[in-house]
Amino acid sequence: MLYKPNEGKIWDPTVVYWKGKYYAFTMFWAKPGEESLAMRLAVSDDGAHWTDMGCVLDGEGAPVYKMNIHMLKDGSFALNHGSSTQRPGCGNDLLIYYVSDDLIHWRRTGKNTPDPKWYEKEERWDHMAVIPSEEGGYIGYVVATPKKEIGGMIGIQRSDDGINWRECPPPKIDWDGCESVREMEVGGCEKIGDKWYLIGGICPPFEGNYAYSCYTFTAENENGPFRPDKEALRLCGFNGRQGDLFVQALAAFARNYTNDEKLVSNTVVYSHDGCFGDTWLLPLKLAKVDRGGHLRLHYYTKNDALKGKIVSKINEMTVKTTGFDGYMLDDHYEIEALGSFDPQKGAVIEGKMNIDPYPERGPVRAGCWRPTRFGFLLEEDGDLGEKCRDGNIKTGTEIFADCTLSKNRQTTIGNIDFTDINDVKYTPEDFIYPGCASPTGLDTGKEHTFRLLVRYGMFELYFDDLHIQSYTMKKMPSGKLYIALMNGICKLKDLIIYEGNF
Numbered sequence: 001m002l003y004k005p006n007e008g009k010i011w012d013p014t015v016v017y018w019k020g021k022y023y024a025f026t027m028f029w030a031k032p033g034e035e036s037l038a039m040r041l042a043v044s045d046d047g048a049h050w051t052d053m054g055c056v057l058d059g060e061g062a063p064v065y066k067m068n069i070h071m072l073k074d075g076s077f078a079l080n081h082g083s084s085t086q087r088p089g090c091g092n093d094l095l096i097y098y099v100s101d102d103l104i105h106w107r108r109t110g111k112n113t114p115d116p117k118w119y120e121k122e123e124r125w126d127h128m129a130v131i132p133s134e135e136g137g138y139i140g141y142v143v144a145t146p147k148k149e150i151g152g153m154i155g156i157q158r159s160d161d162g163i164n165w166r167e168c169p170p171p172k173i174d175w176d177g178c179e180s181v182r183e184m185e186v187g188g189c190e191k192i193g194d195k196w197y198l199i200g201g202i203c204p205p206f207e208g209n210y211a212y213s214c215y216t217f218t219a220e221n222e223n224g225p226f227r228p229d230k231e232a233l234r235l236c237g238f239n240g241r242q243g244d245l246f247v248q249a250l251a252a253f254a255r256n257y258t259n260d261e262k263l264v265s266n267t268v269v270y271s272h273d274g275c276f277g278d279t280w281l282l283p284l285k286l287a288k289v290d291r292g293g294h295l296r297l298h299y300y301t302k303n304d305a306l307k308g309k310i311v312s313k314i315n316e317m318t319v320k321t322t323g324f325d326g327y328m329l330d331d332h333y334e335i336e337a338l339g340s341f342d343p344q345k346g347a348v349i350e351g352k353m354n355i356d357p358y359p360e361r362g363p364v365r366a367g368c369w370r371p372t373r374f375g376f377l378l379e380e381d382g383d384l385g386e387k388c389r390d391g392n393i394k395t396g397t398e399i400f401a402d403c404t405l406s407k408n409r410q411t412t413i414g415n416i417d418f419t420d421i422n423d424v425k426y427t428p429e430d431f432i433y434p435g436c437a438s439p440t441g442l443d444t445g446k447e448h449t450f451r452l453l454v455r456y457g458m459f460e461l462y463f464d465d466l467h468i469q470s471y472t473m474k475k476m477p478s479g480k481l482y483i484a485l486m487n488g489i490c491k492l493k494d495l496i497i498y499e500g501n502f
Contacts, residue, residue, distance in 0.1 A: 001268055001346075001458045001470075002306075002502060003042055003050035003281040010040055010279050012066040015254035015265040016077075016103060022047045023103050024265070024281060025067055025079075028055060035063045039081065041104070047284050048305040049502075057098070057106050059083065065092050066185075066250065069103070070130040070138070071257055072162045076101050078109075082126030082143065085113060092126040095142070099163060115167040119155055120145040128157060128165075129188040129253070134222055138162045141189045141198065145182055146170040153184045154200070156223070171224030173217070178228045179207055187214055188253030190262060192289050195219065198226050199235055199264075199295070201250045207435070211244060213237020214251040214266075216295045216437065232294035232437035236266065236467065241429040244269075248470055251297075254284065262287040264297060268458050270472050282470055283453065283460060296437045297467035299451055306453065307348045308501035312339040314351075320358050320489035331370050331486055333424050335377060338481045339497045343381075346455030346500025349481065351492055354447045355403040358489035372488035374442060375400040376452060377416065378459065381478035395419070397473045398426060398484055399461055402441035407434060409441035413471055416484070430471065438468050452481075455502055 003024070004010060010026035017023075021043060028040035039057035042050040057064065057079075065082030072078055076099060083094040094113055098106040114125040123145035133139040137160040144155030152170030159165045173180070185201040198217040204210045207228075214235045217226040238247050246269040254263035264285045270278045283306070286298040321332040341347035357372045379396040398416040402409035414428035432438045442448055442463060451462040457473035481497070483490065 001280045001282055001453065001455050001460065002048060003052070004278060005040060005042075005052045008040075010281075011036065011267065012250050012252070013265045013267060013281055014067050014069055014252060015263065015284065016069050017047075017254055017256045017258045017263065018071075018103065020258055021045060022050075022284075024050060025056075025069065027065060027067075037061070037064060039064050039067060042281070046305045047300065047302040050281065053104075056104055062086070062094075062096070063092075066127040066143075068127050068129050068188075068252075069255055070162060071255070072099075077103055078130070078162050079106060080128050080130070080140075082124075083111075087122075090122045092124050092143070093122065095125055095128060095165075097163065097165070109163055112165065112167070114144060114155070118146060118150055118167065118169050120147060124183060125155070127186065129186050130159075130162065131189060131191070131222075133158065134191075136160075139222055140165065141186045143183070143186050143200075144170065148182070153181055154186055154198075171219075171226060174225045174227045176227050176230065178230065178233070179205075181206060184215075185250050187251050187264075189222075190253055190287075191222070192262065192295070193293075195289075195293060196222055196226075197289070197295050199251060199253065201237075204240060204245075207233060208433075209234065209237065209239050211238050211240030212246050212249065214248075218293070218295075229294055230435060231292065232296060232435070234436040234438075235295065236297060236437070236470070238430045238469070238471070247430075247472055248282070249279070253287070263300065266470070268470050268472060270456065270458050280458065285467055294437065299462045299465040299467070303453075306346075306501050308345070308499035311341055311347070311497045311499050313497075314338065314495040315493060317492040317495070318489065319483055319485050319492070321485055321487055331424075333418075334485045335418065335482045336485075338483055338492075338495060340479045340481065341454065341497055341499065343454070343456055343477045343479045346453070346502050347481075348498040348500060349452040349454070349495070350450065350498075351495030352447055352449050353493075354445070354491045355442060355485075356444050356489050357403075357487060370487045372403040372444065373400045373486040374403050374488065374490055375484045375486075376450075376461070377482040377484040378454065378473060379478045379480040379482065380473065380475040396477075396482075397459075397471075399469070400426070400428070400484070400486070401439075401463070401468075403444050403488060404441065405443055410434070411439070411441055411468060413469060415474075430469065432469060439463050439466050453500075454481075455500055
């Protein structure tokens, strides 16, 4: 959404925030079908606008997979990245290590492969997230495949100086009734308060998700055992739509050496081929732990730099569904235009809303008996031609949030067809449900804020500054934005559409 180079393809960013400047390191494919053989760098002064700096590390013929960077005690930096011995039948089975004084020039210091005492020799031994250890020195959480008889899903290494590493047994995982897996792609581990928060990506199927998603595990000790945070397990990702494995890739803790904020980076895969398409850097997010001890992603205020000039404003607007008579047993929809934007330039849309059932729920024989839902509708363009441009909405991508105080509510994203307003067809393809870190809907009778960032066919939504979803449309949006309401009344205010300053 924010950045991709003018050539090749990037994947799995590692962001370092140092001396007020942001550095985004990524894997890089020069040509389709080739391996990632180099590390690419982009820099930013504000965390929102990125300048491509080209490749700053060459794999010297060996693959360069996901990397991680940490600062050493003398202020210099150490880097590790996954690679391959290129032995027959082996994949990412090699870690390579470097050091640097300036994050630009890197010197190789060593390499290692998985110890067969604890880990499968022919399986993953990939990137490693490093933090200072409570026991002194450094601890690294490695993408690894522990032996079946030992158990676990990641590896551990330790180092006295942050450069030379010794392998250790994998940490224990207490699955606490969840499905077990043998491998997780580590996105990082941070001590926040008195807990350690391990995040990482797991390939499907896992806990009802059938696409790549990232999850949170917690522990009382850096050595584990780690347990799935079942109340906020899916940190980000999606359920899965047919034909796509990725919408977002690996969420990873950024290394912040400027202040105490915990930042998370990720990419969005804007493609229709089921896997590697155009990969864009997403806006950075703030990672916070709530009062219940659950890690959630929040809007990062540095992204305000993405707001350009004001395109339109709505001070107040009330939208309500109509057509009721006696019992309210059928769903009623209402759509209302909020404004338009140039999808090439993108837009940032902000405002406040308050939603209630309508008619008001009351006596047994009156009121709304059907669910109340609020959403934003991004109209599709694509092959619809004049149907989109004549102002008559036909189809689009809808984000629908259940509006209720029930704990069983959810937010969905899918395709909606308003060709016949009396027979609206909505096909959800992604579900944000109880057990996700993202909010599962909206409380009725309460004012909420929203932020919607859109560029090309990519969008990102926040309610009350909590990250809801980063997603892609199958077709380009026309640039028209609507509110879509089901069985309710919505009072909007302070709505502003900014031209995107991407």
